[in-house]
Amino acid sequence: xxxxxxxxxxxxxxxxxxxxxxxxxxxxxxxxxxxxxxxxxxxxxxxxxxxxxxxxxxxxxxxxxxxxxxxxxxxxxxxxxxxxxxxxxxxxxxxxxxxxxxxxxxxxxxxxxxxxxxxxxxxxxxxxxxxxxxxxxxxxxxxxxxxxxxxxxxxxxxxxxxxxxxxxxxxxxxxxxxxxxxxxxxxxxxxxxxxxxxxxxxxxxxxxxxxxxxxxxxxxxxxxxxxxxxxxxxxxxxxxxxxxxxxxxxxxxxxxxxxxxxxxxxxxxxxxxxxxxxxxxxxxxxxxxxxxxxxxxxxxxxxxxxxxxxxxxxxxxxxxxxxxxxxxxxxxxxxxxxxxxxxxxxxxxxx
Numbered sequence: 295x296x297x298x299x300x301x302x303x304x305x306x307x308x309x310x311x312x313x314x315x316x317x318x319x320x321x322x323x324x325x326x327x328x329x330x331x332x333x334x335x336x337x338x339x340x341x342x343x344x345x346x347x348x349x350x351x352x353x354x355x356x357x358x359x360x361x362x363x364x365x366x367x368x369x370x371x372x373x374x375x376x377x378x379x380x381x382x383x384x385x386x387x388x389x390x391x392x393x394x395x396x397x398x399x400x401x402x403x404x405x406x407x408x409x410x411x412x413x414x415x416x417x418x419x420x421x422x423x424x425x426x427x428x429x430x431x432x433x434x435x436x437x438x439x440x441x442x443x444x445x446x447x448x449x450x451x452x453x454x455x456x457x458x459x460x461x462x463x464x465x466x467x468x469x470x471x472x473x474x475x476x477x478x479x480x481x482x483x484x485x486x487x488x489x490x491x492x493x494x495x496x497x498x499x500x501x502x503x504x505x506x507x508x509x510x511x512x513x514x515x516x517x518x519x520x521x522x523x524x525x526x527x528x529x530x531x532x533x534x535x536x537x538x539x540x541x542x543x544x545x546x547x548x549x550x551x552x553x554x555x556x557x558x559x560x561x562x563x564x565x566x567x568x569x570x571x572x573x574x575x576x577x578x579x580x581x582x583x584x585x586x587x588x589x590x591x592x593x594x595x596x597x598x599x600x601x602x603x604x605x606x607x608x609x610x611x612x613x614x615x616x617x618x619x620x621x622x623x624x625x626x627x628x629x630x631x632x633x634x635x636x637x638x639x640x641x642x643x644x645x
Contacts, residue, residue, distance in 0.1 A: 306370075306377055307370045310370035311366050311369075314366045384412065388416075441480060441484070444476040444480040447475075448480075451476070452469070452473070499540050500538040500539060500540060501541065503537065504536050505536070505537055505544060506569045509548055511545065512549045513527055516549070516552050520556045520565065523561060527565055527567070530569075532570065535569055535571045537642045547613065547614040547638060551578070551610075551611075551614055551638060553610065554580075554636075555580050558584035563583040565580065565581070566580070567579070568581075571642075573642075574639075575641040576639070583632070585632075586632050586633055587627070587634060589630075595627060611625070611636075614636075618640065622641045623639040
């Protein structure tokens, strides 16, 4: 009995039956009372009222009360079933989803406002779960695709050395150099894939951060790479520009833009970075003097793993855009005819 009362439908049925049946019992009791009034006269001539009451129900009254009991129970059970039906649909949908896939939905539930709201919230939760599952599936597919090549190089290099009948020091050195290059590519790919996954999941930790200081840090880190390519780094604009951002993520986005510009800049040219601040937000504009991007390929620069005619993982610009969008900002290609100009924008208020 206690287990039965844990059911919402049983509780609603019991409450409904009592709410319907108790008034019937009360009406039966009231209408069945016969009130008899008796007046007596005392010897001294005074009269005294004697009142006597008794219950004298008829057979039809008893039959009606007894017959209404199962009818009331059945009506209350039917009503409680309709009340809990939307919740049953949600439970059944959850069981089907657990057994099959995340594409199933509860759909337009009928019933109370609370039940309809619960069904809508459940479907919205499933939408988010399905998007997360799709992101996870794409990440696994892209990771396996991107890591397959450097792993194959490592295995092939080891096989070449092991199968050589008379390996010498130069062969070992050549194999180690190939292995080191493949491992470095593997390290870069894993790092960028992890940042990409974090950006897709919108996992950011907003804190007041000086974006201009982040840009200066990127300059210091990119100085050796730029010097090796005989490229000058020039910084101008705001000395300080604070905004609520995830510092490490924005640092990675700016670094991707700067390294991309240095990589494509011809020797002896400059990469210009400007930090701008306005009421709308903070903008970091990166300009290089490279060959530019053909008009037919400009829409694909933010596609993951698209490299065009350049080397690399094809994740630098997509990751920078993903990080900006996670903050409520954007990365745009402003100019690409002779050289490229990219602009990263970040809001100064929480998105």
